[in-house]
Amino acid sequence: MPIQILMPALSPTMTEGNLAKWNVAEGDTISAGDVICEIETDKATMEVEAVDEGVMGKILIPGGTEAVAVNAVIALLLEEGEDKSALDMVEMAGQTPKSNPAPVATDSPAMAAHADPAPVSAPAAAAEILEPEYDGPMITQTLRESLRDAMAEEMRRDDSVFLMGEEVAQYQGAYKVSQGLLDEFGEDRIIDTPITEYGFSGLAVGASFAGLKPIVEFMTFNFSMQAIDHIVNSAAKTLYMSGGQMGSSIVFRGANGAASRVGAQHSQCFAAWYSQVPGLKVVAPWSGADAKGLLKAAIRDPNPVVFLENELLYGTSFEVPASEDFVLPIGKAKIERTGTDVTITAFSRMVGLALEAAELLAAEGISAEVINLRTIRPLDTGTIINSVKKTNRIVSVEEGWPQSGVGAEIVAQVMENAFDYLDAPVVRVHGEDVPMPYAANLEALTLPTPEKIKAAAKAVCYA
């Protein structure tokens, strides 16, 4: 049977076009790749190349025809050994000639198999994550030491873990988080990079594709904007794009948010940005135990994890479990203080401020429950909702900007899941909606304070 040549589409949205002219005539011998005709739309003219070889048997749509439907048969090609009588057979039999290509997508049984789509929604939240009990010995150490110990323990445990970043090795870390690691692990595993965030982040993601487990330190997350393409497009999306074949087990960590008097370009919180991306996990510890237990979990996690630290906490001392087996589950918030009148959610350094606010509120007879979110994605909405069902009031605290922020997400979650339990609209306490000013008084005005949190909590309590 002759081969049907169909009117091709120039783009996925094209439904018809003009057959401008034929470059071959009936009887011409055609090789695969020969330009046989030109078609045009209002946007473009394109040449159509033959896919099969043979002799042009019959041109069914002459050159100059307008509005030819995509997939209409425009010509018949005789295969080797066929002569013109094959064309007559097509017409006489009235049957569909051997079609190469075959019928269009929408008519094929393969497509019909799923033609009646059932509604699909995100899977329900997984079973509640339980945090392991720990009643072993504790040590007091600074948060930077907890982070360092977490990395060191995981590097001893797994040879494929390595640390790279600016000043992490010989300088011992811009904020001394990696102090001592070069001595123990050597320059093959503690790697000073050039100042080249886009490049070394991409390099680390590539290494993770090959099965290594990089820890990438950003001196601050402000510089991760140079690298965000690799964090989002390369690290977060590859597992999905590969149909589950190839993922990226990698940690991006460093100081996030405002430090002190460092100005607009060094004072941004990125929690909301990264938390929007499916394929990423986003962790923001507050305490030393958070830092150690969650960083160890992040390093062991087979997925890309953005690990947001806070420079102002690096020197703060906390009680930390002394066990190397202490690992916290990602995705589990912690109720740092129980209360009955109002829920306050916070993460990173804001947890400390929220606890201070709770003290102030207690002095005024208001019992606040403080939730340390610890993980921003996946957000532990269960703990938040359960708390709201008890207190009927909630204030969210973050140092980042308000629009599309973590607080905005919490507001939406509470609306969707606990609307009937609310006795007051949710209030957000957040960094002011401005680039961070340098002047000390203006900077202080920009950031949340225990007093601002207290005022918000009182407002939702109508107190």
Added chain:
Amino acid sequence: MAKATQAKAAPANSTAKQNKSTDGSAKKTARRRPGKAQPPASAEDLLGFYRDMLLIRRFEEKAGQLYGMGLIGGFCHLYIGQEAVVAGVHANALPQDSVITSYRDHGHMLACGMPPDGVMAELTGREGGLSKGKGGSMHMFSREKNFYGGHGIVGAQVPLGTGLAFAHKYKKDGGVCYTYFGDGSVNQGQVYESFNMAQLWKLPVLYIIENNKYGMGTSIQRSSSTTELYQRGSAHGIPGTQVDGMDVIKVRDATAEALEHVRGGKGPYILEMLTYRYRGHSMSDPAKYRSKDEVSKVRSEQDPIDNLRQMILSTNAADEATLKAIDGDIKAIVTHAADFAKASPEPQLSELYTDILVEA
């Protein structure tokens, strides 16, 4: 896929001889070998190349056809015209080596031995595709074949490939990463960030610039202050060679020479492959930025498959009948791939929310 072995005796005037320097200098090679020399490769190798390149061409022609029928959607970047590059490079590959490229990637997958059925079914967005229909033309991967994608952000595969090379060195597995990118990506900053680290750390990476002369619709002359792309590593002391990328034997030999440098622990090497794509940047490219004469001149004078065919016949490596048989084999493979890609069902709707995270 047949793997051609390295020819023992490089031709007297091959690119290899001209590029002994490994001191960071870049060399330009003769674009065409003058006269007719003795056969530059065994008959087996020549037929292997013919088969590899023809598979890519026929596969891409079929993909273009399926696109025209609406069976392939979105972006579809065809490799037609550039087949000699990937065929010649891959002839040197060892099992532990890795490959990464941009979104013009079907040819690289086929050269790596990834199944044509799975590639084509990914193009049609079906369950049988290599990414289960969730990646598309630009995003396919194979752990088994050490093929790491398929990347849609121009130039992003360069640091990723440099990272694969970092992993080869870290694991001491002796592998090299072949990192392919086009002339369109050579002005991305991350390419030079990668060059710097690769040379600083002496990473085993072979950078292969496929210079097909147009980054989408903008010619290299209109985009680049310097157009000798093999010299782009000179600021970092990375040696480079310009190669006739339309000649599979020259590509193979230049790659072998570059690999001596890379496998020898001397760090990265740049090969600029002068090549040409016959089709538009993507399927919806009307190609107004170049003349038809330009395209047809390359096709008639420099076509890598036609020229190889001539070489095979003129050196009596094989006869017409043998080539015809290969043509038939390839046609059957591609037809099978297209049939598979049409028959494979669309992904189950439940696939929407899978493969986002690995369950820890």
